[in-house]
Amino acid sequence: xxxxxxxxxxxxxxxxxxxxxxxxxxxxxxxxxxxxxxxxxxxxxxxxxxxxxxxxxxxxxxxxxxxxxxxxxxxxxxxxxxxxxxxxxxxxxxxxxxxxxxxxxxxxxxxxxxxxxxxxxxxxxxxxxxxxxxxxxxxxxxxxxxxxxxxxxxxxxxxxxxxxxxxxxxxxxxxxxxxxxxxxxxxxxxxxxxxxxxxxxxxxxxxxxxxxxxxxxxxxxxxxxxxxxxxxxxxxxxxxxxxxxxxxxxxxxxxxxxxxxxxxxxxxxxxxxxxxxxxxxxxxxxxxxxxxxxxxxxxxxxxxxxxxxxxxxxxxxxxxxxxxxxxxxxxxxxxxxxxxxxxxx
Amino acid sequence: xxxxxxxxxxxxxxxxxxxxxxxxxxxxxxxxxxxxxxxxxxxxxxxxxxxxxxxxxxxxxxxxxxxxxxxxxxxxxxxxxxxxxxxxxxxxxxxxxxxxxxxxxxxxxxxxxxxxxxxxxxxxxxxxxxxxxxxxxxxxxxxxxxxxxxxxxxxxxxxxxxxxxxxxxxxxxxxxxxxxxxxxxxxxxxxxxxxxxxxxxxxxxxxxxxxxxxxxxxxxxxxxxxxxxxxxxxxxxxxxxxxxxxxxxxxxxxxxxxxxxxxxxxxxxxxxxxxxxxxxxxxxxxxxxxxxxxxxxxxxxxxxxxxxxxxxxxxxxxxxxxxxxxxxxxxxxxxxx
Ligand SMILES: Cc1ncc(C[n+]2csc(CCOP(=O)(O)OP(=O)(O)O)c2C)c(N)n1
Ligand SMILES: [Mg+2]
Numbered sequence: 296x297x298x299x300x301x302x303x304x305x306x307x308x309x310x311x312x313x314x315x316x317x318x319x320x321x322x323x324x325x326x327x328x329x330x331x332x333x334x335x336x337x338x339x340x341x342x343x344x345x346x347x348x349x350x351x352x353x354x355x356x357x358x359x360x361x362x363x364x365x366x367x368x369x370x371x372x373x374x375x376x377x378x379x380x381x382x383x384x385x386x387x388x389x390x391x392x393x394x395x396x397x398x399x400x401x402x403x404x405x406x407x408x409x410x411x412x413x414x415x416x417x418x419x420x421x422x423x424x425x426x427x428x429x430x431x432x433x434x435x436x437x438x439x440x441x442x443x444x445x446x447x448x449x450x451x452x453x454x455x456x457x458x459x460x461x462x463x464x465x466x467x468x469x470x471x472x473x474x475x476x477x478x479x480x481x482x483x484x485x486x487x488x489x490x491x492x493x494x495x496x497x498x499x500x501x502x503x504x505x506x507x508x509x510x511x512x513x514x515x516x517x518x519x520x521x522x523x524x525x526x527x528x529x530x531x532x533x534x535x536x537x538x539x540x541x542x543x544x545x546x547x548x549x550x551x552x553x554x555x556x557x558x559x560x561x562x563x564x565x566x567x568x569x570x571x572x573x574x575x576x577x578x579x580x581x582x583x584x585x586x587x588x589x590x591x592x593x594x595x596x597x598x599x600x601x602x603x604x605x606x607x608x609x610x611x612x613x614x615x616x617x618x619x620x621x622x623x624x625x626x627x628x629x630x631x632x633x634x635x636x637x638x639x640x
Numbered sequence: 641x642x643x644x645x646x647x648x649x650x651x652x653x654x655x656x657x658x659x660x661x662x663x664x665x666x667x668x669x670x671x672x673x674x675x676x677x678x679x680x681x682x683x684x685x686x687x688x689x690x691x692x693x694x695x696x697x698x699x700x701x702x703x704x705x706x707x708x709x710x711x712x713x714x715x716x717x718x719x720x721x722x723x724x725x726x727x728x729x730x731x732x733x734x735x736x737x738x739x740x741x742x743x744x745x746x747x748x749x750x751x752x753x754x755x756x757x758x759x760x761x762x763x764x765x766x767x768x769x770x771x772x773x774x775x776x777x778x779x780x781x782x783x784x785x786x787x788x789x790x791x792x793x794x795x796x797x798x799x800x801x802x803x804x805x806x807x808x809x810x811x812x813x814x815x816x817x818x819x820x821x822x823x824x825x826x827x828x829x830x831x832x833x834x835x836x837x838x839x840x841x842x843x844x845x846x847x848x849x850x851x852x853x854x855x856x857x858x859x860x861x862x863x864x865x866x867x868x869x870x871x872x873x874x875x876x877x878x879x880x881x882x883x884x885x886x887x888x889x890x891x892x893x894x895x896x897x898x899x900x901x902x903x904x905x906x907x908x909x910x911x912x913x914x915x916x917x918x919x920x921x922x923x924x925x926x927x928x929x930x931x932x933x934x935x936x937x938x939x940x941x942x943x944x945x946x947x948x949x950x951x952x953x954x955x956x957x958x959x960x961x962x963x964x965x966x967x968x969x970x971x972x973x974x975x976x977x
Contacts, residue, residue, distance in 0.1 A: 341784070367784065373814070378773045378807025385777015385791075388762045389712070391784065412767045413774070419971045421755035421763040422746025426974035457972050481974040 297498040298468045301514050301550075303530050308496040320499035322492045325467035326356040326432075329474040330394065332503045334364045337392065340478060343370040343383060344396030344432075353396050354434065354493055376405035380431075384414050384483075387429040392478050400433040400487065401447045414483035415458030430477045432486045435526065435577060438621065443613035448578035450525075453485045454554050454587060460484040460508060461554040465529040467497035469552055472506030480508065489527040489577065509556030513565070517547035520571040520635050523562055523588055524548055528575040528607070534628035535635065544639055546573075554584060562588065563596045570601035571638045575631050580608035605634040651863050654870060659705065660933050663862050666701040667921050669946050670721040673730055676950050677737070678898040685958075688737045688750035693721035695860075695892035698920035699824050700725040702865030703792060706873040712760045712778040712791040714771035717752045718824075718891075719764050722794050727759040730950055734957035741963040748963075748971065760789075768829070769795065769802025772821070776808045779819035779882075790818040790876040798829030800843045809850040809884065816881035820872045823886045824859060830895040831906040844886035852882050859887030860920040890915035 297317050302308050312319040320328065333340045341364075342357060348371050352358025361369035372379050376397070383393040397403060403410070410431070418426045435448045453459050460482050464470040470488070477484040514529055515536050524532035532548040539546055547565050551558055566572050572592055574585035585606040592604065607626045615621055651660070674692050681690070693700070696718075704725035707713065715722035723733060728744060736743025737751050745755045745763075752766035762778065765771045775793035782789040799805055800823055812819050823843050827834045834841045847854025853875075857864045865887055872883035892912060894901030902909045928934045934942075 339785075373807070373810055375803070375807035375810065378776075378804045378811065381770065381773025381804060381808070382777040382780055382811060385714075385762075385774035385779075386781040386784075387777070388774070389778040389781035389785075391781045408767060408770065409773070413765055413770055417763055418974045420745060420749045420753045422743075422748045423971035423974070424745070424755045424757055425762045428974075460973070479976075481976055 299512055299514065300498065301466055301529055301533050302495065302497055303533050305494045305496070312496070312498055317498045318501060319496050320467050322467045322470050322488075322495050322497070323355045325471040325499045326474060326488070327358065327360070328499070329471040330357065330360060331363070333475060333478050334360065334368060336503070339390060340392045340394065341368040341370060342394045342396060343372055343379070345372050345374060346398060347371060347396050353398055354490065356493070357396065376402055377409050380406040380409035381413065383429055384409060384417070384427055387427045388417070388425050392428050392430075394430045394432060394478065397431070397433040399445050400435050400449055401444050403431070403433055403449060410459070410483070411456050415456050418482070419458060426481050427483050428478070428481045429483045430474070430486050431484070432488065434488045434490050436490050437625070438491070440616040440618070440621065441614070442616040446614040448487070450485070450487050450554060451578055451583040454584055458483065459555060461487065462508065462552065463487045463526045463554060464552065465489075465492060465526050465550050467495065467499045469506050471499055472504050473508075473552065475503055476505040476508060479505075487526070491527045492530070495530070506552065508553045509558055511549055511551040511558035511561040513547060513561070514550050515546070515548040517545040517569070519544050519569055520546045520573060520638055521562065521565040521569045522546050522548050522573045522575060522631060522635065524550060524575040525584065526577045528577055528631075531626070531628040532575055532631055535631035538628065538632050539635060544635060546635055559591055559595070563592060566592050566596050567599045570599050572600070573605045573607060573631065573634045573638065575607040575626070578609060579611050580606055581611050583608065602638040605637060607631055607634050650867070654867050655863065657933055660928060663701050663705055663866065664924055664928055664934065665942060665946070666705070666725050667697045667862060667924060668943055669730075670697045670700060670724050671921050672943070672946055672950055673724055673733075674720060676954050680954065681898045686737050687739060688752070689896050690737070690751050690898065691718040691896050692891070692893040692898065693718050695915060695920070696824055696826060696889045697721055698862035698865050698924070699822065699859050699887045699889060700794070702862045703794075703820075703822055703869040705866060706870050707760070707790070707792065709758075710760050711789050712762060712775065714775040714791070714793045715754075715761070715764050716768070716771060716795055716799070717766040718796070719752065719754050723754050723756060723761060726756075726761060728754065728756040728761065729953070731953035731957050732756070734954045735960050738957055738960070739962065740957060740960035741967065742957070742960040746963065746967070746971070748967075769799040769804040771795065772799065772804050772808040775819055776812045776817060779812065779817035780815065783815070783817055788877070790820065790873060792820045792822060794822045794824060796829065797823060797825040797827065797834050797841075797843060798837070799823075800846065801837060806846075809847065809852065809882070812882040813850045813852045816879065818876040818879070819882045820869065820876055821882060821884040822869070823884065824889055825886050826889050826891045828891065828895070828907065831901065844884060847884040852884060854884040854886070856886040856888060859889030860915075860918050860923065862920060862924050892916065
């Protein structure tokens with residue numbers, strides 16, 4: 296189906312898709328289209344963030360939106376992330392639907408108090424009387440020596456917090472559909488993007504649509520090994536699948552799309568079939584999402600496992616700068632191939 | 641300490657006799673509400689940490705007297721007085737403190753997290769300084785929606801040390817938001833005196849750097865609070881932006897719990913004695929009686945009526961049902977209708 300398909304080439308797909316009568320859009324433009332449609336159709340939606348109205352427009356994803364919607368609804372901010380998160384939360388409680396945008400996920404630790412102590416707990420603490428419909432977009436960076444403070448992925452931290460939803464779209468289709476779902480979910484949603492998929496092209500319908508939370512998707516069916524891949528690792532897993540196919544190994548690639556809620560059933564069903572599990576993440580290993588997924592499988596399907604679980608992660612170090620070290624730091628399709636083969640031996 | 645407290649001439653200009661009596665009523669309600677807590681607390685079945693407001697009642701009373709039912713307020717861990725003054729019923733507060741399902745937060749919040757959206761209380765945070773930006777956020781929403789509401793945030797001297805205080809003043813001033821910042825400067829954050837935490841104890845002057853009016857008032861003089869708050873609220877309603885009001889006051893009880901921390905050597909007893917002579921409730925009562933706004937008998941009747949209502953409330957709250965165990969897992973997320 297066109298909306299589940301992952302195209303591993305970054306660009307030059309427009310003609311291919313057009314040939315099939317499908318509309319092609321980049322991940323960046325899919326995000327922008329979602330926001331445009333939300334801003335047009337719902338007066339309570341507004342964007343805020345450092346640089347949302349500038350000439351870069353958050354890597355193009357908000358570029359020029361202020362011209363149509365004005366700077367009150369596409370609002371630049373002082374560099375005061377925690378306080379401004381509180382402001383967004385207050386506005387959300389009072390009936391607005393703010394989308395707070397951070398160019399880098401690394402700036403979210405500044406907002407931890409407001410996100411964890413306030414947004415995440417508000418519905419519970421008020422006995423369900425007051426909810427916080429806040430979306431926090433943040434982008435995982437990578438490469439060009441961005442180093443330790445501009446390349447972090449912290450979804451594992453947020454997955455630990457009850458009360459936060461987490462979406463990690465990998466395709467342009469999901470970027471739009473999950474964002475449109477997030478804004479109307481009524482809860483704080485951590486919407487985590489990856490800088491490296493911004494240029495990827497895929498099928499994106501023009502009309503508004505939503506992708507439900509908690510429904511993962513099988514990007515490639517297979518019978519030998521289940522590979523749960525997050526964010527940009529979905530593309531690496533598809534590439535790995537091609538390599539492995541040539542060697543007669545058939546992997547099933549699952550993209551959970553949201554981490555909270557998490558589609559346990561989809562992963563567990565798959566593992567029951569394959570008996571083997573690899574989790575490919577875009578973050579450090581210890582205490583991360585991979586550990587959680589592995590444990591859930593161990594808790595409810597351990598008798599089906601024919602081999603140990605493998606995690607493909609960054610090493611447990613901060614991100615380095617030097618190209619040589621950077622190269623060694625990031626896992627890729629080859630790392631997934633290696634992990635899979637360790638289980639098949 | 642200043643001498644011209646409760647000045648009659650000034651009063652007549654700003655407050656009608658009805659307003660004066662209603663201020664008195666609120667202050668007595670807040671005081672007696674907490675004195676009932678002190679009475680029942682040793683029974684150990686009100687299982688929530690209580691941060692008592694006794695000695696500071698004039699501030700909540702004087703400020704909230706200017707607010708409409710749907711204006712927003714954000715309070716703190718020391719929440720009782722603000723909620724009562726804003727209109728929250730004592731029974732739903734007591735029920736909350738007793739962990740009952742009829743409590744204002746269904747027993748999930750306790751004394752530090754009351755929520756009463758019908759009276760403009762969208763929930764309460766006990767993270768010091770955490771509520772200040774939330775009020776700026778509701779004010780931003782009001783400005784965007786043009787709904788005419790204003791927001792008020794109460795917070796302590798300790799909270800004025802948090803980044804959120806400064807971030808909030810900066811943003812609220814730049815956007816000219818309809819918000820009033822009320823700093824209750826009781827000179828202490830738990831047992832730590834302000835002299836160990838700030839280079840001076842003039843919190844109001846912080847406003848200048850952010851380009852908004854900042855004034856310091858005697859927080860034990862309800863009329864002075866009422867006057868300053870009235871001007872700030874008017875400015876907010878008129879679209880003239882935020883104001884910071886620092887109310888100098890003193891907490892009589894320990895930081896948390898019904899006891900007096902002076903006995904443990906936390907604060908000098910002389911300070912307490914000095915401030916108790918300036919009891920906000922007594923001072924205002926004497927003023928009203930001296931100027932014949934109320935007689936001793938009328939005051940006694942009012943007190944009796946409030947007491948009966950509070951006794952009824954606390955008894956009723958204690959008899960309310962406890963939550964079902966299934967409640968534990970509910971409300972983590974808002975469910976779409
Ligand atoms: C961020 C944070 N730090 C520390 C605490 C612990 N704490 C609770 S109340 C308090 C003192 C607050 O002082 P102040 O703001 O002056 O309010 P007061 O209690 O005097 O009314 C502290 C330190 C907390 N709740 N939140
Ligand atoms: Mg204090």
